[in-house]
Amino acid sequence: MPIDLYYTPGSPPCRFVMMVGAATNVEFNCIEINLRAKEQYKPEFLEMNPQHLVPTINDHGFVLWESRAISRYIVNKYDHNSKLYPQDPQTRALIDQRLDFDLGTLCPSFSQFFYPSLFSGIEPNKTQIKKLADALSVLNRLLHGLEFAVPGESLTLADLCLATTISNIDAAGIDLRRYPNIESWFALIKVSAPKYREVNEQGLRDFKNLVKEVLKPKKAALIKTVISKVVFAEGSGKKAKLLKKNSKI
Structure with missing residues (x-):
């Protein structure tokens, strides 16, 4: 099942996570957060992410934010032997x-x-x-x-x-x-x-x-x-x- 990805399209960190998904064949259910409309401050989003940041993922109950942490998590869990992040x-x-x-x-x-x-x-x-x-x-x-x-x-x-x-x-x-x-x-x-x-x-x-x-x-x-x-x-x-x-x- 796809991972929920809360994102803003113009954001480089969000696009980084999306490119990692494309490179590892991990599917996302993309949920756009309009930062200019302050949707990141909605109570339901703050409950999930008190730092109110995008990108944020919810991998079936496991919530994580910060794009670089997300990218390493995706590779480590879903593409363990990937050349994107070698074991050496x-x-x-x-x-x-x-x-x-x-x-x-x-x-x-x-x-x-x-x-x-x-x-x-x-x-x-x-x-x-x-x-x-x-x-x-x-x-x-x-x-x-x-x-x-x-x-x-x-x-x-x-x-x-x-x-x-x-x-x-x-x-x-x-x-x-x-x-x-x-x-x-x-x-x-x-x-x-x-x-x-x-x-x-x-x-x-x-x-x-x-x-x-x-x-x-x-x-x-x-x-x-x-x-x-x-x-x-x-x-x-x-x-x-x-x-x-x-x-x-």
Whole structure:
């Protein structure tokens, strides 16, 4: 029987869990939670998840939230020998490191850079801009010489998790061409992850629709200005830019 998945389509963590389900042939009964309508604060949801977070799963009475915990649980229970999360301790440690890098560095750096501008019209400060650029630079270096996010491995949980965050960064209009290792890796994940277009790109359309719905002309101009900021000095000391794409958000 399918696992109940409480989710929001535009959310990278929710799409990560959905891509793990696609890769392990685990079916979900998807129950959308409208965060803007504050459905996460309904008593029945708070009783299940007092942190009122998505994604949340209810696997026939077993409730779990936090996307990375959910993904490991799904693999450990339903696809124990999966290459997504191999048994080798060192390989798992590297996958966990990449997952933690997304949780603690990449995803929050993008959120702090982009969403205040989107929802409140607040331009990010230099520290927030530099944090996002630094996070992308670190990921670019981590991927040097690799096809996938973990050396010597095929597609893993690390790739699926990082790809959902990078896809939102890309969809926001931040040019990945300055990060060639990210760009080539991301292109590979798009064709390697099972049902990528069906699962992740549908959520990206929802994210883009949200951006269009929220943006007013003044905010749209601000977003374009924010994305085109000079943001950091690379190791050589030369300045780099996060360039906006030719295509609109």
